[in-house]
Amino acid sequence: MTSDSTVPGAVLLVGPTRRDGPGARRSRPLGTRAQRRLLAWLFVAPLLIVNLLVITGPGLASVFYSFTDWDGLSTPAFVGLANYAEMLTSSAVLGALGHNLLWTLFFLVVPMSMGLVGAFLLSRLRRGQAFFRVLYFIPYVLATVVSAAVWRQILDPESGIGSVVPFLRDVNFLGNPDLALGSVAFVNNWQWWGFLLVIFLAAMRTVEPSLYEAARLDGAGPVREFWHITLPSIRPTFIFLGLMTVIWSFLVFDYIYVLTQGGPAGSTDVLSTVLYREAFQNQRHGYASAVAMLLAAISAAAVLGYLALRRRLRWDI
Numbered sequence: 001m002t003s004d005s006t007v008p009g010a011v012l013l014v015g016p017t018r019r020d021g022p023g024a025r026r027s028r029p030l031g032t033r034a035q036r037r038l039l040a041w042l043f044v045a046p047l048l049i050v051n052l053l054v055i056t057g058p059g060l061a062s063v064f065y066s067f068t069d070w071d072g073l074s075t076p077a078f079v080g081l082a083n084y085a086e087m088l089t090s091s092a093v094l095g096a097l098g099h100n101l102l103w104t105l106f107f108l109v110v111p112m113s114m115g116l117v118g119a120f121l122l123s124r125l126r127r128g129q130a131f132f133r134v135l136y137f138i139p140y141v142l143a144t145v146v147s148a149a150v151w152r153q154i155l156d157p158e159s160g161i162g163s164v165v166p167f168l169r170d171v172n173f174l175g176n177p178d179l180a181l182g183s184v185a186f187v188n189n190w191q192w193w194g195f196l197l198v199i200f201l202a203a204m205r206t207v208e209p210s211l212y213e214a215a216r217l218d219g220a221g222p223v224r225e226f227w228h229i230t231l232p233s234i235r236p237t238f239i240f241l242g243l244m245t246v247i248w249s250f251l252v253f254d255y256i257y258v259l260t261q262g263g264p265a266g267s268t269d270v271l272s273t274v275l276y277r278e279a280f281q282n283q284r285h286g287y288a289s290a291v292a293m294l295l296a297a298i299s300a301a302a303v304l305g306y307l308a309l310r311r312r313l314r315w316d317i
Helices: 033-065 082-088 091-123 127-140 143-153 180-204 209-217 222-233 235-249 252-257 271-280 286-312
Strands: none
Touching: 033 286, 082 091, 082 209, 082 222, 082 286, 091 127, 091 180, 091 235, 091 286, 127 180, 127 222, 143 180, 143 252, 180 222, 180 235, 180 252, 209 222, 222 235, 252 271, 271 286
């Protein structure tokens, strides 16, 4: 009797053997590393081209023109550091720089405080947060030119608020050199502080509720909760908005130009209005480029100072 391992009635299926072991052949990648890198650069290329044409190119051109005497049409004449020497001794530029510093100080204190306190109060509401967020955010989404034109009519001493409130009838908010800068800052703050409030409120919603519960069990009131829990928890957002406030304060232009054009008698001039006037009214594009370099240097110093403090004080932890 012979041995036979074939089971009667079984059908033998012969096909490719599946190999899942270590020696199995792996599927080929979609492309080589060089091909994938080239594909990535192709996707990034449009953004790089736009950045080169809109930001990098004009920025490098401004650096070159800041060393020239150029009216925007003729051939630039190289003058070395003459534009910078004139700028650093110009009473108009130094006065505008002082106004920028006052503007920065105001917006680092007033709207930041209003946004923080307002956000903390709204965070304690059980209902209606969405309504107030929309209400406070509406001024920020309005066109600057439109809101500035409306406020110019409101602050008009004859047809504005002065015609309604008797003791403000003779007050010229935008025509008095002592009141003009503060009045423009007030109008800009009306638009800006609601944006800060919404951002701070979003940051406060990420704070762990158990921290507040533990503080209440220890007898802490709202002020101590705000100072010892809320502020440390939203520190990255607070510091970042402070940095952006500094940068935007030195770049402010729209509200000042629409409301006062830098007047009266230069009392609301800032560096950006001086730059605009020198470039487009006096046709001194080389000198205006030097003022632009001063603005760029101030912004770069603010960013570098922020990064240094962030590393030194370990704000990421």
